[in-house]
Amino acid sequence: MPSTQPPALALRAIEALGDPRAKPDVRWLTSLLGGSGAGVLRTLGEAGRFVHRERVLRRAHLAGGRENYAQFRAPLELYTLIRLLRPSHAVETGVSSGVSSFHLLLGLNRNRAGTLHSIDLPLVQSTPVLGARESPVAVPPGRSSGWAMPKISRARWDLRLGPSQVLLPALVEEIPRIDFFLHDDLHTPAHLAFELETIRPKLSPGAVVLADNTQWTGTAFPRFARRLGVPVRRRGRSDLVGLRVPG
Numbered sequence: 552m553p554s555t556q557p558p559a560l561a562l563r564a565i566e567a568l569g570d571p572r573a574k575p576d577v578r579w580l581t582s583l584l585g586g587s588g589a590g591v592l593r594t595l596g597e598a599g600r601f602v603h604r605e606r607v608l609r610r611a612h613l614a615g616g617r618e619n620y621a622q623f624r625a626p627l628e629l630y631t632l633i634r635l636l637r638p639s640h641a642v643e644t645g646v647s648s649g650v651s652s653f654h655l656l657l658g659l660n661r662n663r664a665g666t667l668h669s670i671d672l673p674l675v676q677s678t679p680v681l682g683a684r685e686s687p688v689a690v691p692p693g694r695s696s697g698w699a700m701p702k703i704s705r706a707r708w709d710l711r712l713g714p715s716q717v718l719l720p721a722l723v724e725e726i727p728r729i730d731f732f733l734h735d736d737l738h739t740p741a742h743l744a745f746e747l748e749t750i751r752p753k754l755s756p757g758a759v760v761l762a763d764n765t766q767w768t769g770t771a772f773p774r775f776a777r778r779l780g781v782p783v784r785r786r787g788r789s790d791l792v793g794l795r796v797p798g
Contacts, residue, residue, distance in 0.1 A: 555581075558592055560599025561627055567605035568626065569612075575627045579786045583759055583793050584635055594631045601657060604701040611699035612648065615691055616681040622647050622688065623735065623763065625791055626654040632759055633658025638665050638730030642722065644715045644746060645736035646671035647688040649697030652708070655733075659707045668709045668726065670718045671696040672736070715742070719749050728755040734762040740769040747775045756798025766790040 557575040565573050575595050581588040612618070623629070633641060633655055641659065646652050646669050659665045673696045676682075676689040690698055696710060711718050715736055723729070729750050734743055743762060754760070762772050776783045776794045784793045 554592065555588070557627075558596040558599075560597075561595040564598040564602050564605050564627060567602045567609060569609040570624070573624050573626055575631070576625070576786050579625075579784060579793075580628055580631055582784045583632070583795055585795075590635055591631060594634045595627055597634070597661070598627050598630065604653075604657075604703075607701040608650065608653065608699055611701075615648070615699065617648070617687050622650040623654075624789060625786060626650055628786070629654045629733070630658045632731065633665070634661060636731055636757070636759060637662050638758075640666055640668065640726045640729055641731040641733075642668045642670075642719075642729050642750065643733040643735065644670045644719065645734070646673075646696040646710070647690070649700035651733060651735060652697050652710075653700045653703060655731075656703055656705070656708055660704055665730075666707050666709055668711070668722055669696070670711050670713070670715050670722070670736070672714050673712065715746060719746060723749055723753050726753065729753045730755050730758045732758070732760045735764070738764040738767040740771045743768040743771040744775070747771065751775075754796045756796060758796040759793055760796065761791065761793040763791045765792050 555577045557577055561575050577588060577591055580591045629651055641655055643651055652669050655667050659667055673690040674686060674688060676685060676691050679692055690696060696712060732750050734746050765772055772792055773783055779797060781794050781797060
């Protein structure tokens with residue numbers, strides 16, 4: 552039986568990123584993807600190639616006054632999901648500093664296939680220095696969504712700035728299918744339910760759907776999972792959850 556402990560190379564990448572809470576959850580990935588977990592471990596090990604880039608991302612956060620901030624606690628899981636799912640169209644709502652976008656793009660670029668469609672309505676930081684009462688998801692003055700991302704080919708990145716309520720339905724009409732979806736923007740029950748129902752007609756068989764910060768979104772995600780007839784997969788004790796579309 553494959554180990555449920557992430558490989559040492561993946562742990563090196565997380566150490567470079569500077570957030571121990573981002574240690575990969577092998578059990579969660581295996582439950583989402585099925586199989587023995589051997590492919591999960593092998594793919595997580597690829598993260599050892601990105602140690603330098605994780606350090607660059609960490610330094611950007613520190614320079615922006617965001618110590619102990621990684622925005623998204625499962626970056627290597629995103630990379631692994633993209634590598635193994637090999638999506639044609641991945642969609643995320645919420646970008647902020649770009650932790651999730653960066654790791655999704657790493658996977659797509661490694662696959663040499665697929666597009667990441669990101670929707671973000673950036674909250675702009677009011678002063679050059681992040682205030683004690685300001686949200687760390689705010690974008691520093693003069694910067695844009697994904698401001699902390701290291702250099703990476705963005706040829707596969709379709710970044711759209713504006714409200715999800717407007718841009719997501721338009722995107723869904725435009726693309727033929729959705730193979731991966733991540734909700735990480737406005738965390739309210741109504742908004743999560745809106746996004747899930749909006750993407751539902753285009754979800755491909757076997758697609759993975761994730762939602763972060765579900766402590767604030769009530770029963771929206773479990774209700775959606777029940778409609779699809781699949782279980783909710785929670786990442787450890789966190790509020791990041793996922794499901795696999797039937798088929």
